[in-house]
Amino acid sequence: MIINHPLLGPRDAAEFVYLGDASLMVRPDWQDENAAEKFYQYMYLRDNPAGRQRELWYHEQGDRSWLIVTRDTTTHEISSVELARDVALAGKGK
């Protein structure tokens, strides 16, 4: 699998570490009334879609940036790659 890094161009997926669903970027508020339940859902529950998923990849053997890769879990086709930083700053974390 080749991930088209927004800054470095096409890189082998083996250079990256995979974390999982991109919604992990948005941590629940620890002061929320239902913080315990929300953290349980954040930590353990997953949509696990058969199809398109936005997911976090870390370029450990490269520039150490976090990427959000949109990938189809049934074909491995990658449809978009963004810098997680840009997404976070734009407040689009999901």
Added chain:
Amino acid sequence: MSHYSAFSIFRNALSGNRHWPRVWRNPHPKPSYDVVIVGAGGHGLATAYYLAKEHGIHNVAVIEKGWLGGGNTVRNTTIVRSNYMMPGNTMFYERSMKLWENLSQDINYNVMFSQRGQYNLCHSPGQMDTARRRGNIMRANGIDAELFDRAEVQRRLPYLDYSPNARFPIHGAIYQSRAGTARHDAVAWGYARAADRQGVDIIQQCEVTGYLRDGDRITGVETTRGPIRAGKVGLAVAGHTGHLAAMAGLRLPIETHVLQAFVTEPLKPMVDTVISFGAAHFYVSQSDKGGLVLGGDLDGYNSYAQRGGLPMVEHTLASAKALMPSVSRLKLLRHWAGVMDMSMDGSPFITKTSVDGLYLNGGWCYGRFKATPASGWCYAHLLAKDEPHTHAAEFRLDRLARGAMIDEKGVGAQPNLH
């Protein structure tokens, strides 16, 4: 349907083996069953068999979207062991081992269970200590375990790399002599035949596409061959657990990941046991046909594709060569992958769900072919009696919310690391 015996082999040989009856029926789905199991892998078929045999519930269907035993059951590297040390796990896997030991007799089908032993190699003094602890826990629970030092491992497995150049030095190994392998197809076929003989309908080429409901309760399944009503619906769909649960409105602590396996060209007998090489996450045994059966780590990302990528091919073969330099010129004959239900703590679920009428058997990760008999045994108990079997009592969905993870490896809620 005939009983297999030495006599039946002899009788059929005399008539040129032309009169063997079909091994199982190919029935049309009835409109309604007491229990519908979704997924005719080993776990689903074993469940149906024990429901009928142990609990007298014969009005059961097992519904399979492809052909029976076409999923992980026949894609796995067939290693069976009971060397778990976390409370909740230990006695469940030992229960499974005991069922394996009598399985061929019980279901009248040779599953070729071969207790050839399994070595978990240790590569540091620290690993030897944890192995000793694991062994002690196993022995305290009446499960066999032995700890070998380097010299003993070298005597028993002379073909591993003990040279100063070895990638990871071998300090010793923990060994379970009752561990081994079983013939995966035979497990699916044997349970299918035994369940069929008990009156269970195995319905292949029939995909579950949704649920029938009565208010909040699930009362059956929608399938590609029409609706089928059921008193209870039990999922046993391994890697497909996530989206079958989603159709019922459930989000689960499960991710679907892909794992590959490999077989080399056949060799003369060489590896007469099972060897796990923890330092590189690699395991090897030799099939009865002579091929070395090799397995490695997950590809590492969510996938429903049933096919893996090249980095893991390279990792597995590099590990094989690092451990057994003599295999370096062997050619691979076959290579495939399966999609697995990786749970957040690496342990399974055999449980009711929050939806009435829907039961869950899943989260088996990439190592629970070994659990097939006990999984079926405990799931049948749950479906029949609506309460968990004592050996599977910890495999409930609420354990994570309670902070009671059963994390055998201690890696936390990161499914691709279990």
